[in-house]
Amino acid sequence: MFKDFTKVVLTAKAAMDVLKEKIESRACDLAMQLKDFKEKGITFPKPSEHKECNLKEKAREELFSLIGEITHRAQINEVQLKGFVRDKLTELTNNALLDSMELNDIRAEIASLRAEIAELKEQAQLQKR
DSSP: HHHHHHHHHHHHHHHHHHHHHHHHHHHHHHHHHHHHHHHHHHOOOOOHHHHHHHHHHHHHHHHHHHHHHHHHHHHHHHHHHHHHHHHHHHHHHHHHHHHHHHHHHHHHHHHHHHHHHHHHHOOOHHHOO
């Protein structure tokens, strides 16, 4: 269930990213076209059935292209997220291992100090006799 939720979130993020890029590029294109229309004067061609058919086909191609880009971006996001999680897990594992090694070193140091204390106590008792 968590995996499905993650895929939905990644796909939504990819869709937002791709749509944002498309809107930004289309806005720039439209601005340039409007500038050209102003400079040349506005003349609209009469709609025809052939052009309408071409528009539908172009819209269909754009939709499939958009879906492909979103899917691709979602896969990239998923790979990046997996890499991030893997790196964090490795970091946590390494930190835990280092902590464990430090604990073992501390335990060994405590054991050697106890042995030294016991030895000093024994020497003190021998000197008292």
